[in-house]
Amino acid sequence: MDLDALRHGNFAKLGEAVTDWEQMTKKLAELEKDAEDNLKAKADKAKWAGVNATVSREFIDKTAAEFADAHTQADSITKILSDTRGELIGYRTQLNDAIKRANDENMTVVDTGGGTFTVMGNTRPDWSSDPSGKTGATDQTKVDAYRKEIEGILTKATESDSSAAKALRLLVDQAEYGFSDASYADRDEAAKAVDAAEKLARMAKNPDKMSLDDIAAFNRTMAQYHDDPLFAEQFAKNLGAKGTLRFWNAMASRHAGARGSELDTMKDLQTNLGLTLATASFSDSDAMQHWKNDLIAERNTSFHAAGSSNAVGALGAQVISSLMHQGQFDTEFLDDYREKLFKADKAAGDSGTHDLWTKDYDSVDLVFGDGNGRDPLEGLFDGLSHNPEAAEHAFASKSDLDHMLGTTRFTDRGASLGRALESAVTGIADGDTSSMAPPHSAAQVKIMGNIMSAVAQPGGGADLVTKGLGESFGDMAAAYMPEISQALAGPDSNALFLTNSEAPDAFHGKRVPDVVRFLSATSADPAGRAGIVYGESIYTGSLLESHLFDPSLFDGPRDQVITGISKNAGVIEGIVGHSVADGEVRAAVDGETDYNNALKEKGDAAKTWVTIAFTGWRLPEHLGGEAMGSIVGGAAGAVAGGAVDRLIEAQQMHGAKDQGLYTSAQDLYGMRDSVNQQTQCSTADALARHHVHLPKDGSNGLVRDAVNAGWDASSDYLSNTKERP
Numbered sequence: 001m002d003l004d005a006l007r008h009g010n011f012a013k014l015g016e017a018v019t020d021w022e023q024m025t026k027k028l029a030e031l032e033k034d035a036e037d038n039l040k041a042k043a044d045k046a047k048w049a050g051v052n053a054t055v056s057r058e059f060i061d062k063t064a065a066e067f068a069d070a071h072t073q074a075d076s077i078t079k080i081l082s083d084t085r086g087e088l089i090g091y092r093t094q095l096n097d098a099i100k101r102a103n104d105e106n107m108t109v110v111d112t113g114g115g116t117f118t119v120m121g122n123t124r125p126d127w128s129s130d131p132s133g134k135t136g137a138t139d140q141t142k143v144d145a146y147r148k149e150i151e152g153i154l155t156k157a158t159e160s161d162s163s164a165a166k167a168l169r170l171l172v173d174q175a176e177y178g179f180s181d182a183s184y185a186d187r188d189e190a191a192k193a194v195d196a197a198e199k200l201a202r203m204a205k206n207p208d209k210m211s212l213d214d215i216a217a218f219n220r221t222m223a224q225y226h227d228d229p230l231f232a233e234q235f236a237k238n239l240g241a242k243g244t245l246r247f248w249n250a251m252a253s254r255h256a257g258a259r260g261s262e263l264d265t266m267k268d269l270q271t272n273l274g275l276t277l278a279t280a281s282f283s284d285s286d287a288m289q290h291w292k293n294d295l296i297a298e299r300n301t302s303f304h305a306a307g308s309s310n311a312v313g314a315l316g317a318q319v320i321s322s323l324m325h326q327g328q329f330d331t332e333f334l335d336d337y338r339e340k341l342f343k344a345d346k347a348a349g350d351s352g353t354h355d356l357w358t359k360d361y362d363s364v365d366l367v368f369g370d371g372n373g374r375d376p377l378e379g380l381f382d383g384l385s386h387n388p389e390a391a392e393h394a395f396a397s398k399s400d401l402d403h404m405l406g407t408t409r410f411t412d413r414g415a416s417l418g419r420a421l422e423s424a425v426t427g428i429a430d431g432d433t434s435s436m437a438p439p440h441s442a443a444q445v446k447i448m449g450n451i452m453s454a455v456a457q458p459g460g461g462a463d464l465v466t467k468g469l470g471e472s473f474g475d476m477a478a479a480y481m482p483e484i485s486q487a488l489a490g491p492d493s494n495a496l497f498l499t500n501s502e503a504p505d506a507f508h509g510k511r512v513p514d515v516v517r518f519l520s521a522t523s524a525d526p527a528g529r530a531g532i533v534y535g536e537s538i539y540t541g542s543l544l545e546s547h548l549f550d551p552s553l554f555d556g557p558r559d560q561v562i563t564g565i566s567k568n569a570g571v572i573e574g575i576v577g578h579s580v581a582d583g584e585v586r587a588a589v590d591g592e593t594d595y596n597n598a599l600k601e602k603g604d605a606a607k608t609w610v611t612i613a614f615t616g617w618r619l620p621e622h623l624g625g626e627a628m629g630s631i632v633g634g635a636a637g638a639v640a641g642g643a644v645d646r647l648i649e650a651q652q653m654h655g656a657k658d659q660g661l662y663t664s665a666q667d668l669y670g671m672r673d674s675v676n677q678q679t680q681c682s683t684a685d686a687l688a689r690h691h692v693h694l695p696k697d698g699s700n701g702l703v704r705d706a707v708n709a710g711w712d713a714s715s716d717y718l719s720n721t722k723e724r725p
Contacts, residue, residue: 003117006088011088117150119143167190171230193230197234205239222276233283233288236280237280237287242301251266301315314361321379331387334393338390361374378412414469421447425448428612435612437612439500445502453514461517475535481539482498484507488516495555496564516717534602535606536569536573541643541685562702570679573671574713
């Protein structure tokens with residue numbers, strides 16, 4: 001920065017800009033609130049159908065999000081501009097003070113252009129009378145001191161100005177259309193993020209020179225900044241697509257076989273690097289668009305680590321996917337990458353995909369922990385599991401879905417595929433225990449129907465449950481309990497079995513056998529069976545609570561409500577119970593210990609289903625505002641939560657009477673009694689909470705007769721849809 005530019009700088013216009021941005025930020029905050037409280041809230045309450053269900057709702061949701069991002073970006077720009085203006089005014093004051101002090105000591109400071117200046121001692125007549133004939137060592141020392149002081153002020157002012165400009169450009173370039181959600185409290189915060197990224201990128205260009213201490217320091221910085229948009233973009237952009245792949249391949253090669261603290265360090269590095277690249281993928285700047293395109297273009301490139309004796313290098317796709325196990329990547333990027341990988345995988349056929357990715361790659365190990373990263377579809381599926389929108393896109397094609405399910409017979413990708421499918425059909429990212437579950441879209445219901453159909457196919461469909469998919473199938477069944485219940489109950493059951501699904505009747509009629517066979521097959525997996533049990537119990541409890549609180553939901557007597565809901569519980573859990581009792585399923589369950597452990601472990605997850613409304617149905621507005629599932633805050637949901645608690649507590653129960661609470665599959669009638677007891681408890685809870693007075697013995701009798709009827713009917717469902725022993 002030129003000395004005179006700072007010295008005589010007029011920051012009035014910058015001040016006006018700050019004021020304008022402050023006003024803009026305030027207005028955008030109001031628009032954000034209006035968009036969230038009115039536009040989006042009303043859209044969430046509306047019953048969408050047809051094109052509106054898939055187009056208008058999504059448009060409104062994205063519009064509301066854009067207002068939020070616009071406010072965030074404006075707030076960041078305002079703070080950076082305001083902070084920079086304050087810093088420059090401060091540096092101007094420091095500069096003028098230094099120049100004044102220099103003048104007072106007979107020195108002149110002159111701007112010589114191009115960012116340079118000079119400090120000169122004034123020529124005075126009395127200097128010539130100095131016996132030494134010098135201007136004096138002290139005078140030159142002062143000249144040098146002022147030059148150093150002023151140079152320091154200008155350097156800091158230049159850094160403030162240039163770093164602010166860089167940060168503002170990066171913010172604006174983050175989104176090609178719309179706005180960035182990057183948030184910064186001031187210029188210094190943004191500048192530190194950019195500087196840290198540039199430092200780490202320089203280190204990553206020379207991985208062979210990084211010691212374990214260097215990697216640990218690298219890790220600490222990346223752990224601090226991996227969610228920062230400017231940091232992530234600068235790191236990825238400066239390292240480059242090929243450089244990114246070379247870096248991780250080199251790290252994996254150099255630290256192969258890591259143990260102890262070294263292994264922990266490498267696990268952290270893989271996680272932090274993946275999270276950073278996931279954040280970077282959301283940038284729409286020209287540089288990042290090129291980075292993403294180049295990264296995908298390198299998928300077939302063989303990467304050899306320096307100094308490695310391995311003849312076969314890791315494929316670019318293997319390296320890319322090994323960094324996708326953590327973090328949410330951009331939908332468009334995942335769509336593009338997935339399209340290329342799916343095409344190659346399908347070309348190899350169901351049985352050929354193993355050879356395509358793993359044959360001759362014995363030396364490749366890109367994952368610190370479980371697996372080796374040779375199958376890039378595993379990492380891709382984990383990436384999809386963290387992005388429900390991209391996951392839905394991935395399995396919209398039945399051909400693609402059937403192929404991927406078919407490959408699980410020849411690969412180890414079943415568990416990761418299951419997580420991706422779960423994300424696709426529920427709209428909830430894997431591991432997300434806080435987001436409200438969206439209504440099931442018609443596209444999601446279609447995918448779920450195709451999954452159930454694949455599992456229901458005679459001659460091997462049920463075997464999919466044993467390929468690592470069982471637990472996810474159970475979670476999906478829990479999420480689709482409203483649609484499943486309506487299918488089993490038949491047409492016109494929507495008033496009783498509440499849902500806000502866009503296709504609540506998609507599984508009716510000819511699809512019912514698929515539903516029954518899917519539930520039956522999933523029961524073979526202990527965790528899958530636990531998911532069904534929890535899903536049914538939560539849905540039953542939630543339905544009872546909602547109907548008993550608001551009789552207007554169902555045009556009929558409360559006895560009929562209790563009977564209908566209880567019979568449904570008997571049907572669904574009867575399908576599970578009879579399937580477990582059938583020899584072909586019993587052989588797949590390795591003792592009740594597995595199931596009991598799965599039930600206990602699934603309990604914590606099931607509690608989040610109550611909170612985030614994983615079961616996907618709608619309560620009336622006066623119960624909390626068209627919320628999915630249970631009312632957050634405790635107005636409702638207690639009955640469903642109590643059902644979960646009883647199931648978990650059942651693990652510590654003993655004796656013939658308590659054995660029925662889902663702790664034994666040895667006695668079919670004991671299982672039936674357990675459903676009765678669970679449903680009776682939920683009914684009693686709902687009646688008590690909402691002060692509905694029905695005779696205890698009478699309500700228990702209604703539940704018992706209805707559950708028994710449903711239980712008996714479940715055997716017919718199974719016999720009519722599959723061959724049984």
